[in-house]
Amino acid sequence: MNRISIKYKGPLRGEITTPPDKSISHRAIMFSSLAEGQSIVRNFLQAEDPLRTLEACKQMGVDIEERTPDNEIIIRGKGLHGLTEPKNIIECGNSGTTMRLLCGVLAGQPFSTALTGDSSLRSRPMKRVITPLTEMGAVIESDNGFPPLRIKGGTLTPISYKSPVASAQVKSAIMLAGLYCDGITTVREPGKSRDHTERMLKAHGVDIRVKDLEVSVRGVAALTPMDITVPGDLSSAAFFIVAGLLLPHSEILIRNTGINPTRSGLIDVLQLMGAHIRLENERLVSGEPVADLHVRHSQLKGVDIGGDLILRAIDEFPILCVAAAKAAGTTTIKGAKELRVKESDRIASMAAELRKMNVKIEEREDGLIIEGREDLKPAEAISYGDHRIAMSMLIAGLTASGETTVADTDCVNTSFPGFMEMLGGLEA
Ligand code: S3P
Numbered sequence: 001m002n003r004i005s006i007k008y009k010g011p012l013r014g015e016i017t018t019p020p021d022k023s024i025s026h027r028a029i030m031f032s033s034l035a036e037g038q039s040i041v042r043n044f045l046q047a048e049d050p051l052r053t054l055e056a057c058k059q060m061g062v063d064i065e066e067r068t069p070d071n072e073i074i075i076r077g078k079g080l081h082g083l084t085e086p087k088n089i090i091e092c093g094n095s096g097t098t099m100r101l102l103c104g105v106l107a108g109q110p111f112s113t114a115l116t117g118d119s120s121l122r123s124r125p126m127k128r129v130i131t132p133l134t135e136m137g138a139v140i141e142s143d144n145g146f147p148p149l150r151i152k153g154g155t156l157t158p159i160s161y162k163s164p165v166a167s168a169q170v171k172s173a174i175m176l177a178g179l180y181c182d183g184i185t186t187v188r189e190p191g192k193s194r195d196h197t198e199r200m201l202k203a204h205g206v207d208i209r210v211k212d213l214e215v216s217v218r219g220v221a222a223l224t225p226m227d228i229t230v231p232g233d234l235s236s237a238a239f240f241i242v243a244g245l246l247l248p249h250s251e252i253l254i255r256n257t258g259i260n261p262t263r264s265g266l267i268d269v270l271q272l273m274g275a276h277i278r279l280e281n282e283r284l285v286s287g288e289p290v291a292d293l294h295v296r297h298s299q300l301k302g303v304d305i306g307g308d309l310i311l312r313a314i315d316e317f318p319i320l321c322v323a324a325a326k327a328a329g330t331t332t333i334k335g336a337k338e339l340r341v342k343e344s345d346r347i348a349s350m351a352a353e354l355r356k357m358n359v360k361i362e363e364r365e366d367g368l369i370i371e372g373r374e375d376l377k378p379a380e381a382i383s384y385g386d387h388r389i390a391m392s393m394l395i396a397g398l399t400a401s402g403e404t405t406v407a408d409t410d411c412v413n414t415s416f417p418g419f420m421e422m423l424g425g426l427e428a
Contacts, residue, residue, distance in 0.1 A: 018232025104173030108180030265312025302329035378402035
């Protein structure tokens, strides 16, 4: 169990390139594995979570070659019906995306597969995918709605499903199962979750229709292979954006950052708080919008946020709490109940850890009310084994008046190996 001590060394200045997107890396490997022929994935995120997906695909017989110097992955796809029964249980580690998206694929296979994960993943709800996939014809055993899971796939029938949660993992699982159906499968969500699956499946030649909060997919015989370059992950850039805003005299350029509108809520919220963030060189990378972000130190003020805005910044909640803790005035975050079932209960985790730094916080079932303050007290923080809590508390520690220690930081490797090195490179 690793621990990191951190203290202010100076403003952040210089340029970084955002690490590859985690959500897109998972999908690039999984969908290419299902395609007919050879695909190339460039700029794949070499981190624990997407590597779980890669290993799972290998376990099901997909030929995947990793060309390390250029970080290119060559995938010789097996086609939708070419996967083979894995010999062992599939270990998804900490990765909800691996487990939930794979459920959709496995629902269409003529064999039975067991999936498990670490203690955090084993406490995350799976009924949200079990219910629709069972309705489509899969047989799924679970520990009362939690992993481990055993999925017996088979012939699926299309459904029109109204999801009770806005979740890209649920939507994607149903869409993937929909590929195996004869006809059109529809998912309707209460809010718009990230749309990487829609964009990428379209690029693989699938007939996808999107109408407001409803997505339809027509079953297909085959996916065409593709070459894809994974753009940078705004969820990783987020820690540097907030650090650059909070530390006086900082000015940084964060290159190659995904700004997909279903993910870019953090930028909007921070701009509402008064942040200087300028988007430069906007472009498309493999069908995903990308920009270079120019960030400089700004005095932030508290805001009230909820609804669509929080959904579009769902993974950025922990670092947003750090920005709110240092803003002038009160920030109210509502409509964030989903955060209770992420890698940790992120509402409770952030409330407990920021309180150690003397921040006044009121915890609500679906969010937090945070009183900003100028000085954060250095603290002995913990990560709850949650990568985004670990990195958020490290940034909080950087803004405090002394040395902060964050315990249990190995989890950073699930999404961002090299985080501390990248931070160090800007502190010169
Ligand atoms: C993800 C979807 C989101 C997000 C997670 C990654 C994805 O989860 O929080 O980090 O890659 O589809 P939900 O689908 O549970 O909202």
